[in-house]
Amino acid sequence: MADSALPTAPVPQLAQSVRDRSGVRRRFRYYGEKLGGSLVSLFAVILTSFFLFRIIPGDPVRTMTHGRPVSIEQQEQLRREFGLDRPLAEQFWSYLTGVLRLDFGDSFQFNRPVTELIGDRLWPTVLLVGTSVLVSAALGLWLGVRCAWNHGSLGDRVNTGVALTLWSVPSFWLGLILIVIFASELGWFPTSGMESTGVEGWERIPDLAHHMVLPLVTLVAVVYAQYLMIMRSSLLDEMGSDYIVTARAKGLRDVIVRRRHAVPNALLPTVTLIFVNLGFVVFGAVLVETIFSWPGLGQLFYSGLSVPDLPLVQGLFILFSAAVILMNLIADLLYPVLDPRVRP
Amino acid sequence: MNGLVWARRRRTAARFWTSYRQNRAGLFGLVVLALFVLTALLAPVLTPDNALSVTRPPGSPLEGPSAEFPLGTDRSGRSMIDMIIWGSRVSLTVGFWATFISIAFGTLFGILAGHFGGWGSSLLMRVTDWFLVMPSLVLGVALAAVLGRSLTTIIVAIGVTSWPTTARLVRAQTLAVEARPYIERARALGGGHLHVMSNHVLPNVMPIVLAQTTLMVGSAILTESTFAFLGLGDPTTASWGATIQAARDVGAVSSRMWWYILPPGIAIVLVVLAFTLVGRAIEGVLNPKLRERRG
Numbered sequence: 001m002a003d004s005a006l007p008t009a010p011v012p013q014l015a016q017s018v019r020d021r022s023g024v025r026r027r028f029r030y031y032g033e034k035l036g037g038s039l040v041s042l043f044a045v046i047l048t049s050f051f052l053f054r055i056i057p058g059d060p061v062r063t064m065t066h067g068r069p070v071s072i073e074q075q076e077q078l079r080r081e082f083g084l085d086r087p088l089a090e091q092f093w094s095y096l097t098g099v100l101r102l103d104f105g106d107s108f109q110f111n112r113p114v115t116e117l118i119g120d121r122l123w124p125t126v127l128l129v130g131t132s133v134l135v136s137a138a139l140g141l142w143l144g145v146r147c148a149w150n151h152g153s154l155g156d157r158v159n160t161g162v163a164l165t166l167w168s169v170p171s172f173w174l175g176l177i178l179i180v181i182f183a184s185e186l187g188w189f190p191t192s193g194m195e196s197t198g199v200e201g202w203e204r205i206p207d208l209a210h211h212m213v214l215p216l217v218t219l220v221a222v223v224y225a226q227y228l229m230i231m232r233s234s235l236l237d238e239m240g241s242d243y244i245v246t247a248r249a250k251g252l253r254d255v256i257v258r259r260r261h262a263v264p265n266a267l268l269p270t271v272t273l274i275f276v277n278l279g280f281v282v283f284g285a286v287l288v289e290t291i292f293s294w295p296g297l298g299q300l301f302y303s304g305l306s307v308p309d310l311p312l313v314q315g316l317f318i319l320f321s322a323a324v325i326l327m328n329l330i331a332d333l334l335y336p337v338l339d340p341r342v343r344p
Numbered sequence: 345m346n347g348l349v350w351a352r353r354r355r356t357a358a359r360f361w362t363s364y365r366q367n368r369a370g371l372f373g374l375v376v377l378a379l380f381v382l383t384a385l386l387a388p389v390l391t392p393d394n395a396l397s398v399t400r401p402p403g404s405p406l407e408g409p410s411a412e413f414p415l416g417t418d419r420s421g422r423s424m425i426d427m428i429i430w431g432s433r434v435s436l437t438v439g440f441w442a443t444f445i446s447i448a449f450g451t452l453f454g455i456l457a458g459h460f461g462g463w464g465s466s467l468l469m470r471v472t473d474w475f476l477v478m479p480s481l482v483l484g485v486a487l488a489a490v491l492g493r494s495l496t497t498i499i500v501a502i503g504v505t506s507w508p509t510t511a512r513l514v515r516a517q518t519l520a521v522e523a524r525p526y527i528e529r530a531r532a533l534g535g536g537h538l539h540v541m542s543n544h545v546l547p548n549v550m551p552i553v554l555a556q557t558t559l560m561v562g563s564a565i566l567t568e569s570t571f572a573f574l575g576l577g578d579p580t581t582a583s584w585g586a587t588i589q590a591a592r593d594v595g596a597v598s599s600r601m602w603w604y605i606l607p608p609g610i611a612i613v614l615v616v617l618a619f620t621l622v623g624r625a626i627e628g629v630l631n632p633k634l635r636e637r638r639g
Contacts, residue, residue, distance in 0.1 A: 037473070044474045052487070161369075168562070168616035170569050173588055173609035176597055180605065184598060191598075287570065306575060317483075 034332040038325050045321040053314045104315030114315040125296030129285050132219035137274050140227025148235035167225035171284050175218045175291035189214050192293035215292045235266040275331035282320050363629045370625020376618035384432040391426040416603035419594045427582050434583035435565045442564040445503025450510025458518025472508035494578045498571045502564050521548045555626040562619030569612050584608040
């Protein structure tokens with residue numbers, strides 16, 4: 001992936017080093033700009049979340065205690081606890097320093113620090129979302145390539161049709177249907193949860209996989225269509241290019257033209273999409289985890305919403321946003337590595 | 345002058361239709377949409393007066409399919425068919441209004457930013473960046489949770505989180521249009537900012553906006569059902585998502601009441617798919633590069 005791939009004309013030593021230095025500077029500037037942009041976005045998210053959860057409800061205490069009998073004294077107590085009796089600037093400062101120390105306060109319903117709750121639930125979500133992204137990307141890219149290469153064929157039309165239909169399916173509904181068919185009716189898979197009780201040692205891994213099948217299928221089904229469509233249109237675009245005609249004219253086999261020439265170029269926009277798409281997958285995870293009682297962050301978010309447990313929802317909101325910002329940053333940093341044409 | 349303009353527009357529309365007609369999937373989507381819109385409009389005629397009444401329901405709760413209730417009844421004893429029919433009203437209303445907010449703001453800001461450029465344009469880009477980076481659905485859920493539970497909240501939440509995408513698209517198209525020579529001619533002839541934006545840029549941006557609109561209505565309906573399912577909607581409106589949520593609440597999953605779970609989901613899939621197909625067909629007509637290359 002180094003510069004050596006480009007044939008360079010012999011240049012005098014001095015000019016070479018000058019060019020290198022300006023190249024390095026440009027590269028630093030590019031990465032610096034992307035990093036700075038991400039930090040600005042992160043700050044904007046933190047700011048938004050402050051105003052969203054404290055200013056809009058008017059009185060957070062009333063929102064929190066909505067529909068429950070709470071005495072005036074208890075309300076006052078809550079107000080003091082959340083620092084709502086202090087001036088706004090001071091509130092913002094303590095909130096900001098709290099967020100920077102990863103302290104989101106205590107959850108209202110669990111009476112535990114939000115950070116602790118998130119730590120407990122992080123791994124199941126990373127496992128589910130990570131696997132689903134890998135599977136749906138692999139499936140989407142593979143089908144997308146096949147569709148584009150045989151565009152207009154029956155296989156292409158069927159695959160595109162199925163993908164678009166699945167994309168239109170609400171994930172929570174698909175999850176319920178899968179539970180009815182494969183868990184209640186056929187009994188092939190467990191209806192909910194992540195592991196069975198009483199399973200120890202290495203047995204836990206197949207047990208976990210067994211529990212993960214249905215949530216995974218649900219997430220993949222609603223997400224892969226996007227990868228398929230992008231890969232398909234991106235490859236169709238490449239197929240009209242001159243270099244493909246040249247490759248064919250050289251007498252290369254169809255498989256080689258596809259694998260070595262067309263697909264690597266068409267892959268770029270899709271790879272970016274995989275990273276950028278994470279926000280969408282996170283939301284899918286909220287629903288799928290809720291339906292399947294998967295003990296992850298999505299389920300935690302749902303339980304926070306129904307109370308509403310503001311510190312918890314706020315912490316997760318910042319966490320989800322930060323994850324998306326991080327993924328976008330990775331995509332930005334990865335892009336020049338993958339595509340030498342945009343290399344700074 | 346005006347007559348000439350209209351004649352030209354009629355011709356363009358006719359050409360558009362000829363091209364659109366060749367997309368069979370797009371036609372299918374259009375027919376499905378027409379059926380749903382008709383159903384939504386005729387809902388009061390198609391269903392009995394007490395169709396939605398919880399206190400005076402037409403049947404008894406959770407009946408299976410029968411001659412009287414082809415799709416059974418829900419937990420209050422209301423006919424599922426009537427629930428689906430009334431649900432189409434909610435879904436289409438939310439879809440159209442949310443899209444209207446999104447498209448109106450997106451087009452306005454997109455054209456302004458593209459036309460004037462400068463710091464306003466950069467500011468808009470930063471704002472849209474910020475919206476694109478925040479998981480918009482999470483933001484929507486948070487907004488809906490904070491603003492209280494109603495249909496208006498859902499509409500606002502979807503509209504607010506989706507306008508930046510439109511704004512970016514419109515801005516890019518505005519920049520492309522403004523680079524054309526006839527804009528310079530209009531300026532040279534003394535056309536002001538308003539004239540250029542409303543008479544030259546807007547008509548050229550409209551087709552792209554139209555394709556974006558149809559695609560967005562579909563995803564807005566999908567988002568609405570999700571919000572309703574998460575319990576963020578107005579509990580008294582019979583939206584399709586809310587019906588699925590109610591089905592889950594009464595344990596329709598474990599007791600296999602397929603007539604309670606399947607129909608609302610299928611309705612959502614059909615409508616969203618129809619909007620997506622129509623949107624893609626319009627895109628295909630406008631951008632021949634996207635059309636199927638044959639041979």
